Amino acid sequence: TTEPTTTEPTTTTTTQPTTTSAVPPVPIGEAGVEVLHALPDTPVDAYLDGQLSIPGFGSGEIAGPVELEPGPHVLELFAASDDPPTEATDRADAPLGTSEFDVTGQPSTLVVAPDTTGRPTTYLFAEAVEPPIPAGEGRLTVRNPGPHPVEVAIAPAAGGPPVEQKLEVGDAFTVDQPSGNVRVTITDAAGQTLVDTLVSIPEGTLTSATVAESADGYQLYLQRIEGLGSPPDGIPTGDSGLLDRTSPARAWGLLLAVVSSMLLLLLVGHQRLQHRNR
Numbered sequence: 001t002t003e004p005t006t007t008e009p010t011t012t013t014t015t016q017p018t019t020t021s022a023v024p025p026v027p028i029g030e031a032g033v034e035v036l037h038a039l040p041d042t043p044v045d046a047y048l049d050g051q052l053s054i055p056g057f058g059s060g061e062i063a064g065p066v067e068l069e070p071g072p073h074v075l076e077l078f079a080a081s082d083d084p085p086t087e088a089t090d091r092a093d094a095p096l097g098t099s100e101f102d103v104t105g106q107p108s109t110l111v112v113a114p115d116t117t118g119r120p121t122t123y124l125f126a127e128a129v130e131p132p133i134p135a136g137e138g139r140l141t142v143r144n145p146g147p148h149p150v151e152v153a154i155a156p157a158a159g160g161p162p163v164e165q166k167l168e169v170g171d172a173f174t175v176d177q178p179s180g181n182v183r184v185t186i187t188d189a190a191g192q193t194l195v196d197t198l199v200s201i202p203e204g205t206l207t208s209a210t211v212a213e214s215a216d217g218y219q220l221y222l223q224r225i226e227g228l229g230s231p232p233d234g235i236p237t238g239d240s241g242l243l244d245r246t247s248p249a250r251a252w253g254l255l256l257a258v259v260s261s262m263l264l265l266l267l268v269g270h271q272r273l274q275h276r277n278r
Helices: 248-277
Strands: 033-037 044-048 051-057 061-066 071-079 097-103 108-114 120-126 137-144 150-156 163-167 171-178 180-187 193-201 205-214 217-226
Touching: 033 051, 033 217, 051 061, 071 108, 097 108, 097 120, 108 205, 120 137, 137 150, 137 163, 137 180, 137 193, 150 171, 163 171, 171 180, 180 217, 193 205, 193 217
Parallel strands: 033 108, 137 205
Antiparallel strands: 033 061, 044 051, 044 071, 071 097, 108 120, 137 171, 150 163, 150 180, 180 193, 205 217
């Protein structure tokens, strides 16, 4: 059983930015599949492939990461109960929703969210862990599990032109930014501000932000995977690998050979000049 953790999202419908916090970052070597509960005010018992995996899974909670074999899997959601059975087939009540999803082996997040009718549906978002993040930068992914399209604007907190993108239901987009704070503004099709917040972008870290509706309005849930940075470019040494810098004796030997060759050429030239002057 995976114990869920609770993120602390912040929502605002004003133009004043606020700050959000994320669940603890996961090292890339430990990343797997996480599950994000984005159903408003709907605690559930989650069964994975027929087995109870996340009892009492609450809105806004994130469970995982867990390792799942590549291939098809089934997630069943039931209304949370005090003593849920370990097998889904032993439940007397009908599931609130059942979803099939395919795991590829890449770190991913399965987001459980309402569709346009309010019924639970799921979207599997692959985490953007490739290519390596350039030195001095962080990566931000914004994703929209619905139920409606949104407009996203990402701008440096210190000022500058924003990156703007429309996200249909199930869409996500990713940008690399200099590490630090960025302002994320999300609006609906009518132009109403749903979320307006500052998000910290740590260096060498992927920050995934999921916009989702809650009982208190729209929220931005943050997850992080760290250890994705690339090292700074190396400084050229000028030797192109021709000299073994760990062997000073070899370098001195090559230098003496060059000097000896030059002396030999000078000696031969001097002898030839003397022979010509005779």
